[in-house]
Amino acid sequence: MPVIVNSENKHPFLPSLDSVAAIDKKRAETQDIRPLEIAIINLMADKQTTERQLALWLGHTPLQVKLTFAATDSYVLDVRNGRETTHTPTEHIRKFYSAWSDIKGNKYDGLIVTGVNALKSRVENEDIWPEVKKIFEWSKTNVFSSLFLCWGAKAALKHFYEIDSYKRNEKLWGVFPHFSESDQTGLLFGFPDVFHIPVSRWKEPRRIDIENCAALEIVADSKEAGPNIIVESGLNSSGVLFPYHLFVLGHPEYDTDTLRQEYERDHQNNTARRVPAHYFPEDDAGKKALNNWRSCAHVYTNWVHAVYEATPYDLVHTPLLRRAIKEDQCLCG
16 A cells, blocks of 8 residues: 655655655545456466465455456356366356356456466467457456466467467476566566566567567566566556556466476476476475565566556546557557
8 A cells, every 4th residue: 555645745755746655645535445356367277276376466465356257158158058177176167257248248457367278389279269359359448457377468469469479399487587677567566686487388479579569568577588577558547657468478476386286297298308497406306396486476466556556446437548658659560
């Protein structure tokens, strides 16, 4: 929550009043408070693990956050019609998940679209692509700020900016050191100069394509793993800068043993598969991994704070009124 400043003048060491970190007393006394409405389109097979990992950090603020879990129409309707699920208990889906069509008439402060078990060489070739495209288009009119995670990030980069992701010769996975390249919206507030983030992917966008897109800002970068956190900023009606589209290609939310479980699963199918980089001590899978990235999941709490400070009180005014750069500058390539 921002600190309150009992003055209209700039304080000598607190941020100026145009910063989200400080507000004047009059504004604080008249602020309306309501829960943030965040929809999570969870495309992961193991939905419960993803729910827990994200909700832990989304709820790690003094703010009230109301989460709505949803999935694609085809998936949820199949479950309702008797399909038995493999990785998530069927009853859990029936109790806690809406189909996208059930919620598409609503407006949300925030939207999260997760990854999926990608099987095709290009994101637009996945069977789920037509439904995800509809969700992306819907977000333009019904969502204030969107966060795209893993495959969801690559799919959104393709849909909104025509930035392709390309399959690597070998899987990129491990825990890689990152640094902040630019952070206009404060997503890395509280982060050290060098921080570690788990990465696990076969496909990724090219740095040059991101750099050539005027709308996009590389926030977190890695010499080994490449750009990881990317943002397009927006301006609300008061001129406050906020993350309009946030792309997280890695997994700050991973549990300590998530990469181990993935390694053990992959090792059963390919005993030659190398261990995740910088994960096991001395690259020895027989040793217990130590979590040196946990604090980086604060990117999710920082996103919640940023959305809270910029979103309209009445969601009827969603989406944002202006992009941070002119529309004709948003073309990429």
